[in-house]
Amino acid sequence: MPRIDADLKLDFKDVLLRPKRSSLKSRAEVDLERTFTFRNSKQTYSGIPIIVANMDTVGTFEMAVVMSQHSMFTAIHKHYTLDDWKLFAANHPECLSSGSGKNDLEKMSNILEAVPQVKFICLDVANGYSEHFVEFVKLVRSRFPEHTIMAGNVVTGEMVEELILSGADIIKVGVGPGSVCTTRTKTGVGYPQLSAVIECADSAHGLKGHIISVRAGADFVMLGGMFSGHTECAGEVIERNGQKLKLFYGMSSETAMKKHSGGVAEYRAPEGKTVEVPYKGDVENTILDILGGLRSTCTYVGAAKLKELSRRATFIRVTQQYNTVFS
Numbered sequence: 001m002p003r004i005d006a007d008l009k010l011d012f013k014d015v016l017l018r019p020k021r022s023s024l025k026s027r028a029e030v031d032l033e034r035t036f037t038f039r040n041s042k043q044t045y046s047g048i049p050i051i052v053a054n055m056d057t058v059g060t061f062e063m064a065v066v067m068s069q070h071s072m073f074t075a076i077h078k079h080y081t082l083d084d085w086k087l088f089a090a091n092h093p094e095c096l097s098s099g100s101g102k103n104d105l106e107k108m109s110n111i112l113e114a115v116p117q118v119k120f121i122c123l124d125v126a127n128g129y130s131e132h133f134v135e136f137v138k139l140v141r142s143r144f145p146e147h148t149i150m151a152g153n154v155v156t157g158e159m160v161e162e163l164i165l166s167g168a169d170i171i172k173v174g175v176g177p178g179s180v181c182t183t184r185t186k187t188g189v190g191y192p193q194l195s196a197v198i199e200c201a202d203s204a205h206g207l208k209g210h211i212i213s214v215r216a217g218a219d220f221v222m223l224g225g226m227f228s229g230h231t232e233c234a235g236e237v238i239e240r241n242g243q244k245l246k247l248f249y250g251m252s253s254e255t256a257m258k259k260h261s262g263g264v265a266e267y268r269a270p271e272g273k274t275v276e277v278p279y280k281g282d283v284e285n286t287i288l289d290i291l292g293g294l295r296s297t298c299t300y301v302g303a304a305k306l307k308e309l310s311r312r313a314t315f316i317r318v319t320q321q322y323n324t325v326f327s
Contacts, residue, residue, distance in 0.1 A: 011177075011192040015315040022302035027295040031305045033071060036219060038169035039208045040141065041148040043119055047071035049306070050290070051212065053224035054078065054122050056256065057248050061088045062232040066283050070291070075122045075150070075222065079260060082110050089115045105140070112144065120148050124172065126183065126252060126271065128154040134166050141167025150212065155191035157203030164209040170220060173200045173213040179225035180250040180273040187271070194315070201310075217310045223290075224248075229277035230286065237279050244279035 024030065035046040052063050054075035061084070064074035080088075112118060123140060125133055128151065137151050151163050152172025160171045176184035177193045184190040194216055201217030204210055210219040227233070228248035238245045249255040250272020257264045264270055280286060298304070301312040 009192040009195040010315075010317070012194050013321065014192075014317055015194060016318050016321055017297065017301060018314040018316050019300045020302045020312060020314070022299055024299045024302065024304060027292070027299050029304060030295040030298040032291060032294060032298075034219075034305075034307055036210060038148045038210065039164065040167050040169050041119075041146055043146065043148045045148070047073065048291070049220040051075055051220055051222040052227050053222050054124055055224050055249075055251050056260075057234050057246075058224055058227045058230075060232060060234050061092070063227065063230075063283065065092055066232055066287070070287055072287075073120070075120075075124075078104070078107075082107070082114060085111045085115050089117065093117065105136075105143075108140075109143065112147070119146070120150065122150045123168070124150075124152060126153065126175075128152045128163065128172075129159055134162060137163055137166045137168050152212070155196040155200065157199045160200045160203040160209070160211065161207060164204060164207045168209070170210045170212055171200065171204055172222065173197055173211050173218070178250060180248060180253065180275060181271065182250070182273055183252070183271045186269055216313070216315070225277075226290065227283060227286065229280045230283040231281060232283045238276065240276070245276040246279050247274065248277045249274035 032048045033046060034049050035044065036049075037044045048071045050072045052058050052067055052072075052074040054077050056077040056079050059075050059077040061076065061080070064076060067074050108121065112121075121140060121144060123133075123137060127133070133151075137149065140149060148170065149168045150170040150172060151168035153174050154160060154163065154171060155173060155175050160173075163171055173196050174193055176190035193213065197211070197213040197216040197218050200211050200213075201219075205217070212218065212220040212222045225248065229246045233246055233248075235247050238247070247255070252270060253272030253274050254264055254270040255274040256272065257270065294306070298306065298309055301309065303309045303312045
């Protein structure tokens with residue numbers, strides 16, 4: 001018989017951060033850079049732990065160029081060719097700490113051999129609970145012992161532990177929380193993201209691993225929708241009724257499957273939206289806005305460094321996060 005887990009699970013829409021006394025005089029005093037040494041690769045990373053998602057609209061080479069200027073990196077989508085990578089490596093060597101979003105082993109091997117400066121591998125599947133995926137993580141770890149591996153997606157502590165012990169360094173947390181993901185409505189499967197992060201961070205940190213999500217103990221955050229609609233995103237600017245727009249879609253959407261697989265296989269259903277977002281211009285302004293908001297968060301809770309944010313964060317349950325009168 002099905003069982004019901006009646007323990008309270010919360011999403012980020014259910015909470016706000018409680019302000020705390022602070023000795024900081026200005027947002028400018030906040031240090032957003034962090035340094036991590038990864039459990040399995042033994043590699044060290046220093047920078048602002050914000051990652052552009054490995055979606056083909058936002059995880060572009062053009063985005064990586066700008067992000068690297070701000071000590072952040074991009075999980076490059078998996079649809080670039082080997083020749084694309086070689087050309088990018090020749091023209092932009094400063095960006096090659098960025099990362100690669102690959103799940104085809106032969107193609108990944110060829111790219112990493114041709115561009116040895118890339119030290120991050122992103123193994124991304126919608127359902128990180130399959131035994132096949134666990135075995136694939138083990139295989140990639142055996143092939144690339146010194147590369148830092150991101151793997152996911154999962155939402156529970158036991159699977160975080162399984163993937164870390166199989167060779168992953170950073171675990172992607174989340175099933176269905178993305179702005180253009182429809183997994184929860186199509187399948188009924190998911191987990192409230194705040195509770196998932198808290199539980200997964202606890203499991204990861206106990207093994208000296210790391211996780212990707214947002215706040216609540218996460219080490220990195222991966223963003224898709226917030227980076228959509230910019231000049232550096234893939235796709236042409238569309239003009240409709242005098243408004244400039246760009247396409248943004250989930251990687252399990254019908255749009256993505258038609259583009260990369262020739263269509264939706266008859267045994268599956270699309271699990272992603274295709275939306276038109278307002279064209280936002282260069283991503284530089286959005287980056288500065290995100291970093292400014294993050295510094296402000298830290299000042300409200302008294303965190304002089306981003307590293308202190310999780311320890312200083314107290315979430316309070318709310319019925320409404322903000323005033324909606326003029327929204």
